[in-house]
Amino acid sequence: MRVYIVGTGYVGLVTAVCLADLGHQVCGVDINSEKIQLLQEGGCPIYEPGLEDLLKKNIDGGRLSFKVDIGSEINDYDVVIIAVGTPERERDGRADLYYVAQTAKQIALHATKDSLIVIGKSTVPTGTAKQISESLISHNKITRFHVGSNPETLREGNAVHDFMNPDRIIMGGDNVAINCLQALYEKISCAKVITDTNSAEMIKLTANFMLAQRISTTNALAQICEATGANVEKVMEGVGLDKRIGPHFLQAGVGYGGSCFPKDTKSIISIAEHHRIDPLIFKAVVDVNESQIHFFMRKVEEMAIMTLKNRSIAVWGVAFKPETDDVRDAPSIKVINALIEEGALVRVFDPVATVPKPLKYKITCCKDMYEAAAGAEILLIVTEWNCFKQADMSNVKLLMETAKIVDGRNIFDPQKMRELGFEYSSIGRS
Numbered sequence: 001m002r003v004y005i006v007g008t009g010y011v012g013l014v015t016a017v018c019l020a021d022l023g024h025q026v027c028g029v030d031i032n033s034e035k036i037q038l039l040q041e042g043g044c045p046i047y048e049p050g051l052e053d054l055l056k057k058n059i060d061g062g063r064l065s066f067k068v069d070i071g072s073e074i075n076d077y078d079v080v081i082i083a084v085g086t087p088e089r090e091r092d093g094r095a096d097l098y099y100v101a102q103t104a105k106q107i108a109l110h111a112t113k114d115s116l117i118v119i120g121k122s123t124v125p126t127g128t129a130k131q132i133s134e135s136l137i138s139h140n141k142i143t144r145f146h147v148g149s150n151p152e153t154l155r156e157g158n159a160v161h162d163f164m165n166p167d168r169i170i171m172g173g174d175n176v177a178i179n180c181l182q183a184l185y186e187k188i189s190c191a192k193v194i195t196d197t198n199s200a201e202m203i204k205l206t207a208n209f210m211l212a213q214r215i216s217t218t219n220a221l222a223q224i225c226e227a228t229g230a231n232v233e234k235v236m237e238g239v240g241l242d243k244r245i246g247p248h249f250l251q252a253g254v255g256y257g258g259s260c261f262p263k264d265t266k267s268i269i270s271i272a273e274h275h276r277i278d279p280l281i282f283k284a285v286v287d288v289n290e291s292q293i294h295f296f297m298r299k300v301e302e303m304a305i306m307t308l309k310n311r312s313i314a315v316w317g318v319a320f321k322p323e324t325d326d327v328r329d330a331p332s333i334k335v336i337n338a339l340i341e342e343g344a345l346v347r348v349f350d351p352v353a354t355v356p357k358p359l360k361y362k363i364t365c366c367k368d369m370y371e372a373a374a375g376a377e378i379l380l381i382v383t384e385w386n387c388f389k390q391a392d393m394s395n396v397k398l399l400m401e402t403a404k405i406v407d408g409r410n411i412f413d414p415q416k417m418r419e420l421g422f423e424y425s426s427i428g429r430s
């Protein structure tokens, strides 16, 4: 099939590369001309394991191309996929549909063929596909549009594998849109959930909410574990072995972050409020996540004794999770901001992610984890990268001014750390 993908971010780019690798003829389009230039040269604008090689392979194979801005060539394609961002609106937590609306308008202004299939892949409030349809019709009275919904479920850090081997593919829309999606994913064998667009959109938001809820429940329970002398890791191991519950997303830590869970949980709250439905359970998940940073910072302050002012604090990890360079809504940013507010001298290292400007200028960015730890009074673990788990902690102890660790991801064994001579605090374990 000939596939036109609008938006070449984490989702759009992975989708473009993987669909090309499945044999489709794909064009990726973006308004960001710098990104498109880099892609046209075979460079990868994001860190995502395996993506760059696959990108080059499919460009060389002639199945993948990129261009700036939607144009009349859209009419040469069988399907248009919308994969633009839907960030959270600061003022009310609703998903900002500005980029989706702009995209729909541009598609409508350039569409001249008899009938065009448009598929929404971005995560959006339920009802958005219908609004896209209305927008397309209002800007173009001639073309017939079939709007479908195919929300993406890949995880950053594992995106290529997830796209090619999903648990399920969600397909919403009329018969024309569904037939198109069936053909698009013909080579991927997995469960295919076929439904209307409203339900398809709701499946994605609900899945993200359920996962975020498990993290917040675990974090709330971690506080009880600490207060009562239980070990949250053992508790969740025991709980997760119950097949009705399962082991995933039951790790205590500094809370969830990234470009999906924070905005999607808030999006559900605003949808509920819009329909005058009590958002109690949704709000609890968000509140626990926000309070988890305070819980972590209290531990840091207690370990610092009296003040953090002018104290050298090392932070390992900036990305919201390992194997990605995404720092959107990352807990690390909240931690670093809190440290700076207290007057601490912050030394940061992450294997691939960088601290965004202007925060970057208020800290010391280090070239490796040992440099970050050198001279620090407390080491904070904020992302559970494998390299941190494998660090030579005897060396770290020698490098630090005082051997103190607050482990926000429970990557170390408390007993081993204490045997090495560290004062060590983690989440939900004594």
Ligand SMILES: NC(=O)c1ccc[n+]([C@@H]2O[C@H](COP(=O)([O-])OP(=O)(O)OC[C@H]3O[C@@H](n4cnc5c(N)ncnc54)[C@H](O)[C@@H]3O)[C@@H](O)[C@H]2O)c1
Residues within 6 Å of the ligand: 006, 007, 008, 009, 010, 011, 012, 029, 030, 031, 032, 035, 069, 070, 083, 084, 085, 086, 099, 102, 103, 106, 121, 122, 123, 124, 152, 153, 154, 155, 156, 259, 260
């Ligand atoms: N990142 C994830 O892990 C993930 C997973 C599943 C679903 N999603 C959802 O997928 C959507 C995209 O997320 P992302 O992380 O890829 O976002 P992103 O911010 O990385 O990328 C969005 C891209 O769209 C481009 N864009 C914006 N307006 C445009 C327009 N009018 N025409 C062409 N390009 C335009 C931007 O320049 C940017 O490159 C969001 O709704 C998100 O919630 C994300």
